[in-house]
Amino acid sequence: MTSGTLIVGIGNTDRGDDGVGRLIARRLKAMVAPEVRVVEHDGEAASLLACLEGVRTAFLIDACVSGGAPGAVRRLNLEQDGDTLPDLQFGISTHGFGLAEAIALGEALGNLPPRTVVFAIEAGGFETGAALTPAVADAIETVAGMVADEVMQDA
Numbered sequence: 001m002t003s004g005t006l007i008v009g010i011g012n013t014d015r016g017d018d019g020v021g022r023l024i025a026r027r028l029k030a031m032v033a034p035e036v037r038v039v040e041h042d043g044e045a046a047s048l049l050a051c052l053e054g055v056r057t058a059f060l061i062d063a064c065v066s067g068g069a070p071g072a073v074r075r076l077n078l079e080q081d082g083d084t085l086p087d088l089q090f091g092i093s094t095h096g097f098g099l100a101e102a103i104a105l106g107e108a109l110g111n112l113p114p115r116t117v118v119f120a121i122e123a124g125g126f127e128t129g130a131a132l133t134p135a136v137a138d139a140i141e142t143v144a145g146m147v148a149d150e151v152m153q154d155a
Contacts, residue, residue, distance in 0.1 A: 003056060005037070006039070006055045006059070007025060007058075008021075008058065008060050008061065009021040009022040009061045010041050010043040011042075016124075016133070020062075020121050021061040023140055024143050057114070057117075058116045061121070062099045065123055069135065070133050072139075073122075075119055079112070079114060103118070
């Protein structure tokens with residue numbers, strides 16, 4: 001049985017820009033309907049796939065490194081556009097595997113939600129104990145608004 005919509009903010013708030021996904025998730029809790037599940041996750045692949053099990057629509061939000069300007073936002077609709085993540089590096093969880101590995105494994109096993117959308121925010125730094133870079137901090141409201149709008153359209 002599939003359930004509704006899940007928003008997952010991924011990252012580590014103790015590692016600079018790596019925490020942006022979780023901060024966006026915190027913002028979204030006040031912006032979406034109560035029946036939309038919003039969670040924070042460290043990004044460990046197996047645990048993330050378990051979190052996605054039985055979900056109809058998933059929005060995954062994480063910091064990435066692709067060589068773009070810090071704070072730049074990329075939206076990837078994995079089922080509709082056939083988008084893939086080959087040119088993006090996401091934060092690596094403490095277990096060594098992160099979002100890209102979870103998506104690859106989920107695709108291989110056929111376990112991704114029917115609709116999976118990734119919002120990737122270009123990071124400027126991942127230093128332990130650092131604050132978000134200003135451009136990444138500025139992206140929080142933008143991405144939260146983008147996700148909230150899509151969630152309302154998905155309802």
